[in-house]
Amino acid sequence: MSPVLNLDGVSVRRGRKLLLNDVSFHVNEDERWVILGPNGAGKTTLLQIAAARMFPSSGSVQILDETLGQVDVFDLRPLIGLCSNAVANALPARETALNAVVTAAYGVTGRWREEYERFDERRAFNLLNAWGVGTVFDRPFGTLSEGERKRVQIARALMTDPELLLLDEPGAGLDLAGREALVARTAELVSDETAPATVLVTHHLEEIPPGFTHVLLLRDGEAVAAGPMEQTLTSQNLSATFDVPLELAERGGRYSAFMAQ
Numbered sequence: 001m002s003p004v005l006n007l008d009g010v011s012v013r014r015g016r017k018l019l020l021n022d023v024s025f026h027v028n029e030d031e032r033w034v035i036l037g038p039n040g041a042g043k044t045t046l047l048q049i050a051a052a053r054m055f056p057s058s059g060s061v062q063i064l065d066e067t068l069g070q071v072d073v074f075d076l077r078p079l080i081g082l083c084s085n086a087v088a089n090a091l092p093a094r095e096t097a098l099n100a101v102v103t104a105a106y107g108v109t110g111r112w113r114e115e116y117e118r119f120d121e122r123r124a125f126n127l128l129n130a131w132g133v134g135t136v137f138d139r140p141f142g143t144l145s146e147g148e149r150k151r152v153q154i155a156r157a158l159m160t161d162p163e164l165l166l167l168d169e170p171g172a173g174l175d176l177a178g179r180e181a182l183v184a185r186t187a188e189l190v191s192d193e194t195a196p197a198t199v200l201v202t203h204h205l206e207e208i209p210p211g212f213t214h215v216l217l218l219r220d221g222e223a224v225a226a227g228p229m230e231q232t233l234t235s236q237n238l239s240a241t242f243d244v245p246l247e248l249a250e251r252g253g254r255y256s257a258f259m260a261q
């Protein structure tokens, strides 16, 4: 399997603070990774680099065989589907859900006067349907519930048929039913062998969908552990990552953790 993402010895410095410190992270095309860590661990920073939205202070980054710093990021970005707060905040509140998705095909967030291809609109509509939000296609994005907004954002991230899908806390702000529906739909997506290599950021074990194969545990900008889920997601590694004694529980491919007695 060919690598989709190669980060080697990546550090990010802002003033005197090291947001990432010598992190290496490798994703192959058939892998589905979770990045797990407490608030401020550097998860979003790492994802921004993987999305070609941020450059490291040192280290090397290859995304889809291109080296960051030697490629026009505007050629690279359409190949990367990104669902994040930053993208959501850039979507105009008055745009319809359909436009929020279809504009991804043109690398913009708002629809102006341009005519879009019927093919693109049909694909956007099908993606909204697949994520269970087809009925809100004509509603302004700003009036959607948090759960609906998250699904629209994922549909948008998939619009360009990306080779790398990056999901930054897609379950944040969802109620229990909304979270479970999102987890189930994401599990369905990644079980398809033609689905893109996927990286999902979260700080909640309950948000890890079944079918995710690998995990990177981050703490204070450093990798605590990285590797296949069964060997790497352990009580010991979780305790070291969150700095409290934790006991991992697994049931039917889902995870949770409790304070160790």
Ligand SMILES: Nc1ncnc2c1ncn2[C@@H]1O[C@H](COP(=O)(O)OP(=O)(O)OP(=O)(O)O)[C@@H](O)[C@H]1O
Pocket (backbone or CB within 6 Å): 014, 015, 017, 019, 037, 038, 039, 040, 041, 042, 043, 044, 045, 046, 203
């Ligand atoms: N421009 C900046 N200057 C200084 N510190 C920054 C800057 N941007 C981010 N940070 C800090 O870097 C750390 C890592 O931030 P990041 O958003 O990557 O963490 P995270 O793991 O995604 O956190 P959360 O789970 O809370 O979203 C945080 O402590 C944050 O305050």
